[in-house]
Amino acid sequence: MPLWWWMVDALAFVVAAVVLLVIWLLFRRRLLARSGGTFDMSVNRSASVPAKGWMLGLAVYRDTELEWFRTFSVSMRPRYRFTRGDVRIDGRRDPVGSEVHAVQAGHLIVSTENASGVRQLAMSPHALTGLLSWLESSPPGQRVNKVL
Numbered sequence: 001m002p003l004w005w006w007m008v009d010a011l012a013f014v015v016a017a018v019v020l021l022v023i024w025l026l027f028r029r030r031l032l033a034r035s036g037g038t039f040d041m042s043v044n045r046s047a048s049v050p051a052k053g054w055m056l057g058l059a060v061y062r063d064t065e066l067e068w069f070r071t072f073s074v075s076m077r078p079r080y081r082f083t084r085g086d087v088r089i090d091g092r093r094d095p096v097g098s099e100v101h102a103v104q105a106g107h108l109i110v111s112t113e114n115a116s117g118v119r120q121l122a123m124s125p126h127a128l129t130g131l132l133s134w135l136e137s138s139p140p141g142q143r144v145n146k147v148l
Helices: 003-033 125-136
Strands: 038-040 042-044 057-061 065-070 080-083 088-093 108-113 120-123
Touching: 003 057, 038 125, 088 125, 108 125, 120 125
Parallel strands: none
Antiparallel strands: 038 057, 042 120, 057 065, 065 080, 088 108, 108 120
């Protein structure tokens, strides 16, 4: 078999793998969003202002947790879990400098303290309102750590 046939086969394999990966990412997002209560949210483990460290993702509300999944991941497990009583929101601001290009257009950035080590969240104003409502609506007897 000539060498160029091997190259064509290898190229076909790579194209098929990329197509399957894109199909899996789309299917995964639809599967995660099926349960409802999902929104786009970016996270950053750094508390500093520069754009370094932002990761795009999808947040899903559960009963007592907010689960965060990376957008470009094949895993069905959440990367971070934010427990309702352990999340503290410290303030909100608009993206500045190169952060404007690191987060989605129209998103606000909120500072947070939580057990997962994430220090900043970026989400739309409507999603922020929903998150604050979810944090405040904890069952009686649980503490609420929201400060804004």
